Amino acid sequence: MTDSEAPRAGTAGPQASEASEASEVATPDTEASRPVAPGPVARGATPALAPQVLEIASGYAFPGPALDLGALLWDGRCLPDAQIRIPLGMLNRHGLVAGATGTGKTKTLQLVAEQLSAQGVPVFLADVKGDVSGISAPGQENDKVRARASEVRQEWTPAGFPCEFYALGGIGHGIPVRATVTSFGPVLLSKVLRLNQTQEQSLGLIFHYADQKGLELVDLKDLRAVVTFLTSDEGKSELKGIGGLSTATAGVILRSLTAFEAQGMSPFFGEPEFDTNELLKVAADGRGTVSVLELPAVQDKPQLFSTFLMWLLADLFHDLPEVGDLDKPKLVFFFDESHLLFGDASRAFLDSITQTVRLIRSKGVGIFFVTQTPKDVPADVLAQLGNRVQHALRAFTPDDQKALKATVKTFPDSPYDLEEVLTALGTGEAVVTVLSEKGAPTPVAATRLRAPESLMGPVDPAVLDRAVEQSPLHARYALAVDRESAYEKLRAADANAGAAREAGTEPEKGAEPEKGAGGGRARKAEEEDPSVVQQVMGSGVFKSLARSLGTQIGREITRSVFGTARRRR
Numbered sequence: 382m383t384d385s386e387a388p389r390a391g392t393a394g395p396q397a398s399e400a401s402e403a404s405e406v407a408t409p410d411t412e413a414s415r416p417v418a419p420g421p422v423a424r425g426a427t428p429a430l431a432p433q434v435l436e437i438a439s440g441y442a443f444p445g446p447a448l449d450l451g452a453l454l455w456d457g458r459c460l461p462d463a464q465i466r467i468p469l470g471m472l473n474r475h476g477l478v479a480g481a482t483g484t485g486k487t488k489t490l491q492l493v494a495e496q497l498s499a500q501g502v503p504v505f506l507a508d509v510k511g512d513v514s515g516i517s518a519p520g521q522e523n524d525k526v527r528a529r530a531s532e533v534r535q536e537w538t539p540a541g542f543p544c545e546f547y548a549l550g551g552i553g554h555g556i557p558v559r560a561t562v563t564s565f566g567p568v569l570l571s572k573v574l575r576l577n578q579t580q581e582q583s584l585g586l587i588f589h590y591a592d593q594k595g596l597e598l599v600d601l602k603d604l605r606a607v608v609t610f611l612t613s614d615e616g617k618s619e620l621k622g623i624g625g626l627s628t629a630t631a632g633v634i635l636r637s638l639t640a641f642e643a644q645g646m647s648p649f650f651g652e653p654e655f656d657t658n659e660l661l662k663v664a665a666d667g668r669g670t671v672s673v674l675e676l677p678a679v680q681d682k683p684q685l686f687s688t689f690l691m692w693l694l695a696d697l698f699h700d701l702p703e704v705g706d707l708d709k710p711k712l713v714f715f716f717d718e719s720h721l722l723f724g725d726a727s728r729a730f731l732d733s734i735t736q737t738v739r740l741i742r743s744k745g746v747g748i749f750f751v752t753q754t755p756k757d758v759p760a761d762v763l764a765q766l767g768n769r770v771q772h773a774l775r776a777f778t779p780d781d782q783k784a785l786k787a788t789v790k791t792f793p794d795s796p797y798d799l800e801e802v803l804t805a806l807g808t809g810e811a812v813v814t815v816l817s818e819k820g821a822p823t824p825v826a827a828t829r830l831r832a833p834e835s836l837m838g839p840v841d842p843a844v845l846d847r848a849v850e851q852s853p854l855h856a857r858y859a860l861a862v863d864r865e866s867a868y869e870k871l872r873a874a875d876a877n878a879g880a881a882r883e884a885g886t887e888p889e890k891g892a893e894p895e896k897g898a899g900g901g902r903a904r905k906a907e908e909e910d911p912s913v914v915q916q917v918m919g920s921g922v923f924k925s926l927a928r929s930l931g932t933q934i935g936r937e938i939t940r941s942v943f944g945t946a947r948r949r950r
Contacts, residue, residue: 433796438463440823441815445470446709448496450770450813452533454827461534465828467493467768469500471816473710473747475738475765479755479788480772485809486751489770490715491516491833493749494671498542502709503669505660507690507717511677514554514845515836517544529809529832540834543664544671546849547655549689550648551861553678554845556854557648558655558689559861562598563591565650565692566945568730573646573688574637578727583630587611590619596867600651601642603867608635610871615878646685652862657696659854661712675845683721690716691734694748695945698737701744711745719750720757735761754784755791763791767816773806795825802827 434455446469453463480486487510494504494516506513519539520526530537548555562570567588571581591598591607598604610616612631662670676686694714701711716722723731738748750758750766754774758766769792776782789799793814802812806827813828839845849855 434460434463437824437826440817441466441826443468443818445818446500448472448493448500449535449831450492451828451830454810454829459532459829461532463826464534465813465826467815468818469502469709470706470818471767471820472497472502472713473707473742473745474767474816474820475742475747476749476768476770476815477755477758477763477766478715478749478751478770478772479753479757480811481753481775483808484772484806485811485830486772487512488809488833488837489772489811489830490717490749490751491835491837492831494713494715495540495542495833495835497713498669498671500709501663501667501669503661503663503712504671505674505693505712505714506671507674507676507686507715509676509680509686509717511675512839513673514544514546514675514840515838516671516673516833517541517546517848518836518840518844520832520834520836526832529829533829533831535831537832538834542671542835543666543668544673544848545659545662545852545854546845547672547674549674549676549679549686550650551859552648553675554842555673555675555849556852557858557861558674558693559649559651559653559858560689560692561652561654562600562604562650563588564654564696564945566695568733569688569692569695569945572726572730573685574634574641575684575725576634576637578729580630580633580637581727581729583626584634586626587631587634591867596870599864599866600868601638601647605635605638605642606868606871608638644682646682648861649685649689652864653858655693655858657693657700660693660697683718684724687718687722691722692945694741694746695737697746698741698744699945701741701746703743704745705743707745710747713747713749715749715751717751720752723757723759723762731759731761735759735765738762738765755788756784767820767822769812769814771803771812773808773810774803776804792825793822797825797827799825 434453437453437455438460441464443466447466448469450465450467452459452461453465454460455463478486478489490506491513494506497504506516508514518541520537522537522539526537529535546555547558549558551557551559567581567585571584574584576584587604587608588598590596590611591604596603596607598607608631611619611626612628612635617628660670660672664670674686674690679686694716697712697714704711722734726734741748749768750762752758755763755771771788771792774781774785774788776785785800785803788803792799792812797812799812806812809830809832811828811830812825813823814825815823817823
């Protein structure tokens with residue numbers, strides 16, 4: 382220790398005492414500095430180590446509300462007087478939870494989600510493996526839980542938390558989550574269809590055409606109908622008017638859509654569309670609702686569910702107002718298996734993610750990416766993540782060793798030998814660094830994490846189904862609705878044209894569909910005085926009614942950085 386370091390260590394004791402409810406971290410100098418209940422620091426600390434322990438502990442002594450992660454690990458000992466915490470107000474600065482399989486990442490999510498809920502903050506979790514549903518039920522005390530609670534000085538009390546369970550398209554246990562194709566947008570849809578950049582741009586032109594012509598893309602058959610029309614003899618002329626979309630490219634998109642539907646993807650798109658404001662709810666007792674998206678039934682379709690998670694986030698991004706820095710976030714969003722989102726992503730898609738992560742902070746939303754190594758997250762995104770919980774890494778192969786060295790370089794300077802520590806951490810242990818209340822990185826701290834107070838495992842499927850059926854959201858979203866949209870309108874226009882040809886007459890001018898719309902407007906609306914129709918459609922009463930009915934007229938079709946449609950709710 383240098384002379385310049387001594388004053389910092391000497392002043393850390395009083396700050397550390399604010400962080401610990403039991404006592405301050407002991408210094409080796411006087412008996413008076415020992416904690417009331419002597420712990421490992423008081424008994425085992427040496428003059429050489431104590432100042433470094435104090436300095437780390439002082440970095441986590443936050444005066445404001447914070448989430449408790451666990452106790453400091455130093456030289457093989459767990460020091461319960463040195464508590465490691467995350468300031469509640471810094472959760473919207475985003476974060477990363479990383480580590481090899483089986484190191485405890487899921488339990489860390491559960492621990493953080495519980496405390497956020499208790500502080501009145503809504504949480505969104507993606508349950509890929511089906512073992513997060515236990516957060517709704519009280520935990521079960523056993524020897525391992527008691528031992529962990531004793532080690533980290535945790536007052537462990539079993540507790541369940543208010544939850545809503547969702548399932549993509551209603552496949553699995555949960556309230557169905559659907560998106561209309563129009564809302565999902567061309568950028569995200571291109572990713573799940575595995576289109577290249579040229580095809581993605583062409584799909585964007587098709588969406589633009591449908592938006593302009595009032596052809597509502599509610600489900601996949603609507604999009605397929607529009608693409609089929611544009612590649613037909615009747616629709617070829619329309620291709621020239623939307624930027625020269627080639628027939629060959631339109632054919633590739635059509636084949637991709639057909640294959641996508643053949644894989645059973647249709648249920649994910651349709652109405653009623655999920656309102657992402659449901660994720661912002663707080664329970665009657667003031668605790669934040671934990672929204673759990675159950676994904677075991679679709680875990681063999683990782684690119685689909687990872688992109689759907691991005692749609693949820695993008696939809697929140699458009700709808701939420703700017704709020705700046707809050708005392709606590711409006712929502713914390715855990716993006717599990719996030720490496721699936723970034724794999725094979727286009728440059729435009731990655732740029733959109735980076736922009737969303739950077740800007741959504743000021744709307745009160747925190748995002749935590751959950752993956753195996755920091756290398757899974759692009760550097761531009763990783764740079765936006767202020768909080769880190771790094772579980773153990775394996776170094777069995779040359780590639781593993783390279784990834785380990787790269788991970789160590791992403792941490793601030795530390796007194797730990799992080800290459801050694803990261804390979805020696807046990808289950809439920811992690812290396813932590815977060816942002817302090819002043820926005821500065823805290824010292825790197827090896828941490829033994831607390832035990833979740835809810836059930837560490839899945840609840841019984843029958844219990845889960847009962848919770849879903851009893852939810853007030855079940856009646857709103859359970860039954861799919863197939864109203865008139867682009868598919869029906871184009872079929873009607875084709876039938877009218879066929880009937881006119883058989884009769885040997887041309888359709889009357891007043892009944893002719895608007896150019897390129899394929900009959901997208903109702904006959905009655907065309908016969909009315911346009912100025913009157915425009916006045917009615919422009920009225921606030923009509924727009925409010927249209928929104929409640931879920932019609933396209935009530936939507937403002939402008940597109941975000943992801944090409945998703947902005948909805949006026």
